[in-house]
Amino acid sequence: MTKGRLEAFSDGVIAIIITITVLLLDLPEGDDMPALMSVMPLVGCYLISFILIGTNWVNHHHLLQATERVDGKVLWSNLLYLFVMSFMPVGTGWVGRSRFAVFPVRVYVIINLAGAVSYYLLEKAILRANDSEALKSALNESRKEAWTFAVEGLALIATFIPGLHYVSCPLLVPAVAPWIVPDLRIKRAFEEARKTQQTKGEKHE
Amino acid sequence: MTKGRLEAFSDGVIAIIITITVLLLDLPEGDDMPALMSVMPLVGCYLISFILIGTNWVNHHHLLQATERVDGKVLWSNLLYLFVMSFMPVGTGWVGRSRFAVFPVRVYVIINLAGAVSYYLLEKAILRANDSEALKSALNESRKEAWTFAVEGLALIATFIPGLHYVSCPLLVPAVAPWIVPDLRIKRAFEEARKTQQTKGEKHE
Amino acid sequence: MTKGRLEAFSDGVIAIIITITVLLLDLPEGDDMPALMSVMPLVGCYLISFILIGTNWVNHHHLLQATERVDGKVLWSNLLYLFVMSFMPVGTGWVGRSRFAVFPVRVYVIINLAGAVSYYLLEKAILRANDSEALKSALNESRKEAWTFAVEGLALIATFIPGLHYVSCPLLVPAVAPWIVPDLRIKRAFEEARKTQQTKGEKHE
Amino acid sequence: MTKGRLEAFSDGVIAIIITITVLLLDLPEGDDMPALMSVMPLVGCYLISFILIGTNWVNHHHLLQATERVDGKVLWSNLLYLFVMSFMPVGTGWVGRSRFAVFPVRVYVIINLAGAVSYYLLEKAILRANDSEALKSALNESRKEAWTFAVEGLALIATFIPGLHYVSCPLLVPAVAPWIVPDLRIKRAFEEARKTQQTKGEKHE
Numbered sequence: 001m002t003k004g005r006l007e008a009f010s011d012g013v014i015a016i017i018i019t020i021t022v023l024l025l026d027l028p029e030g031d032d033m034p035a036l037m038s039v040m041p042l043v044g045c046y047l048i049s050f051i052l053i054g055t056n057w058v059n060h061h062h063l064l065q066a067t068e069r070v071d072g073k074v075l076w077s078n079l080l081y082l083f084v085m086s087f088m089p090v091g092t093g094w095v096g097r098s099r100f101a102v103f104p105v106r107v108y109v110i111i112n113l114a115g116a117v118s119y120y121l122l123e124k125a126i127l128r129a130n131d132s133e134a135l136k137s138a139l140n141e142s143r144k145e146a147w148t149f150a151v152e153g154l155a156l157i158a159t160f161i162p163g164l165h166y167v168s169c170p171l172l173v174p175a176v177a178p179w180i181v182p183d184l185r186i187k188r189a190f191e192e193a194r195k196t197q198q199t200k201g202e203k204h205e
Numbered sequence: 206m207t208k209g210r211l212e213a214f215s216d217g218v219i220a221i222i223i224t225i226t227v228l229l230l231d232l233p234e235g236d237d238m239p240a241l242m243s244v245m246p247l248v249g250c251y252l253i254s255f256i257l258i259g260t261n262w263v264n265h266h267h268l269l270q271a272t273e274r275v276d277g278k279v280l281w282s283n284l285l286y287l288f289v290m291s292f293m294p295v296g297t298g299w300v301g302r303s304r305f306a307v308f309p310v311r312v313y314v315i316i317n318l319a320g321a322v323s324y325y326l327l328e329k330a331i332l333r334a335n336d337s338e339a340l341k342s343a344l345n346e347s348r349k350e351a352w353t354f355a356v357e358g359l360a361l362i363a364t365f366i367p368g369l370h371y372v373s374c375p376l377l378v379p380a381v382a383p384w385i386v387p388d389l390r391i392k393r394a395f396e397e398a399r400k401t402q403q404t405k406g407e408k409h410e
Numbered sequence: 411m412t413k414g415r416l417e418a419f420s421d422g423v424i425a426i427i428i429t430i431t432v433l434l435l436d437l438p439e440g441d442d443m444p445a446l447m448s449v450m451p452l453v454g455c456y457l458i459s460f461i462l463i464g465t466n467w468v469n470h471h472h473l474l475q476a477t478e479r480v481d482g483k484v485l486w487s488n489l490l491y492l493f494v495m496s497f498m499p500v501g502t503g504w505v506g507r508s509r510f511a512v513f514p515v516r517v518y519v520i521i522n523l524a525g526a527v528s529y530y531l532l533e534k535a536i537l538r539a540n541d542s543e544a545l546k547s548a549l550n551e552s553r554k555e556a557w558t559f560a561v562e563g564l565a566l567i568a569t570f571i572p573g574l575h576y577v578s579c580p581l582l583v584p585a586v587a588p589w590i591v592p593d594l595r596i597k598r599a600f601e602e603a604r605k606t607q608q609t610k611g612e613k614h615e
Numbered sequence: 616m617t618k619g620r621l622e623a624f625s626d627g628v629i630a631i632i633i634t635i636t637v638l639l640l641d642l643p644e645g646d647d648m649p650a651l652m653s654v655m656p657l658v659g660c661y662l663i664s665f666i667l668i669g670t671n672w673v674n675h676h677h678l679l680q681a682t683e684r685v686d687g688k689v690l691w692s693n694l695l696y697l698f699v700m701s702f703m704p705v706g707t708g709w710v711g712r713s714r715f716a717v718f719p720v721r722v723y724v725i726i727n728l729a730g731a732v733s734y735y736l737l738e739k740a741i742l743r744a745n746d747s748e749a750l751k752s753a754l755n756e757s758r759k760e761a762w763t764f765a766v767e768g769l770a771l772i773a774t775f776i777p778g779l780h781y782v783s784c785p786l787l788v789p790a791v792a793p794w795i796v797p798d799l800r801i802k803r804a805f806e807e808a809r810k811t812q813q814t815k816g817e818k819h820e
Contacts, residue, residue, distance in 0.1 A: 005622060005626065005676060007210060007213075008213065008622075008623060008626050009626045009629070009630055009672065011210065011213050011214045011217055012217055012626055012627055012630030012631075013630045013633065013634055014214070015214055015217030015218045015221060016217070016221060016630060016631060016634040016635075017634060018218065018287075018291075019218055019221040019222060019225065019291055020221075020225070020634065020635070020637075020638060022225075022291045022292070022294060022295060023225060023228070023294070023638070024642075025295050027229075027295060027298050027299050027302060028299060028309075031303040031306035031307070031308050031309055032308050033308065035308075036308070036312065047288075050284075050288050050291075054281075054284045054288075057214065058277075058280050058281075058284075061210060072673075072795075075673050075676075076669075076673075076795070079665075079669045079673075082633075083662075083665050083669075086633070086634055086637045086665075087637070089637060089638070090637060090640050090642060093642050094642050094643060097642060098646040101646035102646070103646050103647050103648065103650075103651070104643075104646055107651065180277075180281070212415060212418075213418060216415065216418050216419045216422055217422055219419070220419055220422030220423045220426060221422070221426060223423065223492075223496075224423055224426040224427060224430065224496055225426075225430070227430075227496045227497070227499060227500060228430060228433070228499070230500050232434075232500060232503050232504050232507060233504060233514075236508040236511035236512070236513050236514055237513050238513065240513075241513070241517065252493075255489075255493050255496075259486075259489045259493075262419065263482075263485050263486075263489075266415060385482075385486070417620060417623075418623065421620065421623050421624045421627055422627055424624070425624055425627030425628045425631060426627070426631060428628065428697075428701075429628055429631040429632060429635065429701055430631075430635070432635075432701045432702070432704060432705060433635060433638070433704070435705050437639075437705060437708050437709050437712060438709060438719075441713040441716035441717070441718050441719055442718050443718065445718075446718070446722065457698075460694075460698050460701075464691075464694045464698075467624065468687075468690050468691075468694075471620060590687075590691070
């Protein structure tokens, strides 16, 4: 039951985060094509954020599905994760309005890195709370996490090299690419967990 | 379980989309009837958007009810659909504030067309994920989709004919009219699916 | 299941409506007591709206609990009801910013009256969809509805009498007062419905 | 069922409150570090509010889990609690924009005190509605409540001593510190309640 409400609350916050980013899109000043074009960098930035938040939501979804127990540390790791994610709309708005200026792009990349780190901490907290062998072996490899950290690290470095910061925002998409395909490790662990539960249920009978 | 959370997340996003459109209604500047009248085009535009989003929600509702399996493609088709729908508030705001100028109306019609296309893709993704004969034969006719594409296409063409673009926004309502009556094809398929499930259940016993 | 999602969606929209009204509260311009005092009419207006929306939510809650069947008409009556309620934030903002000027107060009273009418239509739609004797006899009395229509009608008339429109907003609270105590008629009908269901269940066995 | 919808609605409102506070963060005016630094007081203020609202949510969560019956008074106590919490975003925004000026800080501390009081009233209402010995003995001690009232009282007093009001906002974090560890009293009461329920269930059989 605890888990259900955690999911509902997280869904609510993520749904709001993903949607209010749209509110940071200014209405075009004028009624023609150039006016529309002038807000296009913002729309591009919104698209990237939408993909990032969407990917995060799909994986958060799978992660919690494989979870059986939720304790205080999981609740607070999840809140930390939502806190970091809640900076996505202002980050997006700042990058878009500054027309991809160096410093806002750097801050935006750091928000994404912080999101990846807090997601990693949430994984660890869930691992500690759930004594599931399958989940443990599956998540301990952390190859996807390593890839994301590496590519987002590159995106961060790019903001320090003159003229290269335009690559940073687009780089964030390949950084999360391995996550777009839902986390098969977790799926497998989940099915294992279900079997274990059924076995337990049969023992009770 | 996956399906339940997909519904909850979609409901959350659509509820936010439908409600924040109201935030784009400016407060009337002044305390009298003319001040109220000056925001009336926005209210009219909001009414049309509310009907469109409401229709979409009711049908999204029925579509997911007939769904048994949700895979990665369904998740991402649904996110694409929500991404397109999330432009409804800014689209509405732009049309209303420009007092139904040609170009914003054209963009608004395109958002609606893109919404119809992404809904169609979501239908296809759900069909592929669910091996349900009933759902297949029901959705394959696509008469409603053809009607919507045709009428919204007309609304788009109207924005290119001088003086006719005032017809475009009102045309969007008949375009979704066949959807206002909840999708009986899906209802039938759903009942069929339920029967099948019960039969399966009886076999298990 | 349909009913569950209708409740979730309505809860979402009402939660957003009740919360974004706060966004229409301007931050005080200045850092002292007079600055705070200057936004107090808005806070008072927000309080009234919060009580009205809260009352509506509690009763909407009880009404749907007694509902067994949800059809297209119920879905659309509910959307109409949410559409009307979605004007509460802008209505509240306009009244507050105009410091309770005559015309915005009149519009605000009309929004509340329209809310009462659409709630009444939703009741009727639910009655038609559910062939429940208990629900029928309980809701057919309509004494609460008559009281609300009468007092809100008075509040509307007061906006046409010079100097008396200050009474209108406060009058809206007694108008919904009989609803603050959750609708006992529905509670009784609900328990009756549950008994009937149990009886049916026993027949099936 | 009533309880489920109360939780869902509260989650929705709290999710929105926690997220829209971000909207009150102005975008930095400029594209460099000083521009970012100039919004940092707001970010710090947002962090404190996030911890406070998060703590409240986690405890609200545990409180409702131990609840079996929900009556009209619980519904309205909960609405009062949400009403008070809904002032957190504007309070946060005012403190941040005024760069921690004395008066806004005082108002912000008062909002937090009012939140603690309304949470206390909600506890009492739930106690009255649920005739649970375990819940009663657990909540009656009220040591955490006393601590919170005392420390928030100190924070309020500090706003009246020249130069000391900078301590007030940071003081709010230790004020809720004992709540960060989920309420063990309630956890214990909850397990007791479950056992009682099981015993009842066994009696029925």
